[in-house]
Amino acid sequence: MTIADARPAGRPLSLAGRVRSSFRLWWLVAPAFAFFIVFFVVPVASLFALSLNPARPGMIAVTSHFTLANFILIFTHPLFYDAIFRSLGIAAVVAFAALILGYPLAYLIAKTEHPGRNTFLMILVLSSMQLDMVIRMYGLMVLMGDNGLINQMLKDAGLINHSLPLMYNMFGIVVGLVQVTLPFMVLSLIGIIRSVNPSLEEAARSLGASRRQAMMLIMLPLSMPGILAGTILVFALSVSSYVVPALMGGWQVFVLPIHIYQQIAQTGNWQLGAALAVVLFVTSLAVVAVYHFSAAKSSGGRT
Amino acid sequence: MRTESPTPFLFKLIAILALAVLLVPVIVVILAGLNAGNYLAFPPQGLSLRWVAAFLTSSIFLPAFGVSFLVAIIATLFATVLGTMAAIYLTRSESRLKHVLRGFFLLPIILPGIVLGLSLYVFYISANIGLARTLPGLIIGHVLVTCPFVIVTVTAALVTFDNSLEEAARSLGASPFTAFRLITLRIIGPAISASSIFAFIVSFGQFEVTLFLSTPNIQTLPIAMYVSLRYSFEPTAAAAGIFAILLVVTSMVVSAKLISLKRAFGT
Numbered sequence: 001m002t003i004a005d006a007r008p009a010g011r012p013l014s015l016a017g018r019v020r021s022s023f024r025l026w027w028l029v030a031p032a033f034a035f036f037i038v039f040f041v042v043p044v045a046s047l048f049a050l051s052l053n054p055a056r057p058g059m060i061a062v063t064s065h066f067t068l069a070n071f072i073l074i075f076t077h078p079l080f081y082d083a084i085f086r087s088l089g090i091a092a093v094v095a096f097a098a099l100i101l102g103y104p105l106a107y108l109i110a111k112t113e114h115p116g117r118n119t120f121l122m123i124l125v126l127s128s129m130q131l132d133m134v135i136r137m138y139g140l141m142v143l144m145g146d147n148g149l150i151n152q153m154l155k156d157a158g159l160i161n162h163s164l165p166l167m168y169n170m171f172g173i174v175v176g177l178v179q180v181t182l183p184f185m186v187l188s189l190i191g192i193i194r195s196v197n198p199s200l201e202e203a204a205r206s207l208g209a210s211r212r213q214a215m216m217l218i219m220l221p222l223s224m225p226g227i228l229a230g231t232i233l234v235f236a237l238s239v240s241s242y243v244v245p246a247l248m249g250g251w252q253v254f255v256l257p258i259h260i261y262q263q264i265a266q267t268g269n270w271q272l273g274a275a276l277a278v279v280l281f282v283t284s285l286a287v288v289a290v291y292h293f294s295a296a297k298s299s300g301g302r303t
Numbered sequence: 304m305r306t307e308s309p310t311p312f313l314f315k316l317i318a319i320l321a322l323a324v325l326l327v328p329v330i331v332v333i334l335a336g337l338n339a340g341n342y343l344a345f346p347p348q349g350l351s352l353r354w355v356a357a358f359l360t361s362s363i364f365l366p367a368f369g370v371s372f373l374v375a376i377i378a379t380l381f382a383t384v385l386g387t388m389a390a391i392y393l394t395r396s397e398s399r400l401k402h403v404l405r406g407f408f409l410l411p412i413i414l415p416g417i418v419l420g421l422s423l424y425v426f427y428i429s430a431n432i433g434l435a436r437t438l439p440g441l442i443i444g445h446v447l448v449t450c451p452f453v454i455v456t457v458t459a460a461l462v463t464f465d466n467s468l469e470e471a472a473r474s475l476g477a478s479p480f481t482a483f484r485l486i487t488l489r490i491i492g493p494a495i496s497a498s499s500i501f502a503f504i505v506s507f508g509q510f511e512v513t514l515f516l517s518t519p520n521i522q523t524l525p526i527a528m529y530v531s532l533r534y535s536f537e538p539t540a541a542a543a544g545i546f547a548i549l550l551v552v553t554s555m556v557v558s559a560k561l562i563s564l565k566r567a568f569g570t
Contacts, residue, residue, distance in 0.1 A: 044422045050425055061428075107314055131548060135508075138544060143331055247529070264515070
């Protein structure tokens with residue numbers, strides 16, 4: 001509904017009038033638009049331009065000498081292209097694990113009708129989503145370190161003699177990323193699960209379907225749009241995370257964001273760092289686009 | 304007349320596991336900050352406020368907390384004003400461009416944080432506009448990542464707003480601005496407050512965008528904790544974390560009172 005729609009029928013607004021009223025509103029969006037152009041579009045464009053400059057350690061300014069040398073280096077050097085696959089692989093595992101863990105929790109919240117209990121669960125999920133990631137990684141590191149609480153308890157119980165390597169490896173990164181992305185998965189699923197009419201499930205049950213069958217044949221297919229949205233979101237967040245691989249991987253597991261930081265902060269190779277950043281952005285965008293396209297096809301365009 | 308619980312047993316089990324994954328790390332931080340010993344062991348060696356006291360006199364974490372707070376307040380202020388104005392345009396304009404514009408305003412949260420931070424840093428240095436390694440430069444980055452949250456929340460509130468209320472005020476002789484201020488702003492006020500709370504929390508906990516924009520002189524709390532975590536599990540950092548956790552939980556409880564969380568996030 002807009003102001004124009006709400007006008008009494010006796011005073012219809014002409015097309016010209018509507019265009020004029022849209023035009024009169026432009027000043028509302030102008031400040032945000034200008035801000036985004038100057039501090040978002042121009043900076044990202046200059047990063048793309050920098051990635052096309054030949055590598056000159058210590059030099060930051062964008063020059064007019066353009067070359068693809070940085071990208072050729074990235075795609076011919078196993079150190080870098082392995083990192084791309086490692087990043088994608090970790091993100092895929094995280095998206096799957098977050099779905100397995102997140103779906104039942106989302107289901108539980110969606111089916112909790114008691115308003116107080118529902119709000120309580122929502123606040124738990126939202127708070128854990130909004131809480132600073134570094135704080136949560138602190139907690140996970142105290143739990144999962146070589147002398148962490150989990151290893152201590154297992155040793156005290158006499159189950160193991162040597163500490164299990166729970167972090168500073170891929171496993172630690174996956175656990176860390178699942179912790180961070182799980183609320184996004186849950187929130188993507190709650191709405192869609194709630195919108196599935198409960199009588200559909202009941203109908204299936206009354207026609208003799210077992211509970212599992214009703215779940216697998218009714219609930220799961222109907223919540224597909226939420227599953228797709230959630231896995232895409234979790235995947236994108238995982239691929240681009242720096243702080244989780246840095247802390248949980250102990251700078252031992254080289255994923256793309258770690259390479260970017262190293263090239264900039266340690267090597268001072270801004271052009272290569274910028275090129276890696278472009279590769280990170282384009283890769284995650286491409287995977288999301290391909291996934292979205294194929295998923296839209298398989299679910300009959302119901303995304 | 305329901306004889307079975309709506310959630311299957313296996314689902315309940317996994318849901319509890321999921322809640323544990325979300326909450327146990329947070330509980331560990333709280334215990335580490337309130338622990339009497341030098342490191343967290345299980346069972347804990349007793350509770351004490353020594354690390355909380357250490358945080359309140361810390362020359363690293365207390366100023367970092369202050370910087371985070373200041374940056375978040377200023378970024379929220381700008382994001383709320385810019386975002387609310389843009390949201391009004393996005394719901395009232397009849398221009399076909401508004402859908403494109405809406406997508407455009409969401410881009411900063413789609414772009415990886417580390418890429419956005421790096422872009423701004425490169426831009427500040429190559430444009431030489433005096434923003435590199437400064438507080439305003441950092442705040443600009445935070446406005447970019449918080450603005451989308453304001454736009455989404457306020458747009459959601461405006462879509463359900465009944466414009467005939469404002470029209471009624473107009474027909475009774477109120478000027479457009481008065482009608483907006485007395486009717487629309489009153490009604491969408493809670494959503495604007497909730498959106499600025501989200502913006503504040505997003506900015507307060509922001510790490511990736513800050514990474515390239517902060518300096519040892521302007522360290523936010525997440526950066527200070529990250530730096531200390533590279534070397535040891537500083538219980539003082541956990542004590543600082545307790546304050547951040549309190550801040551986030553309080554904000555979420557307040558925003559649950561302001562808007563329907565179900566409507567804002569559930570659908």
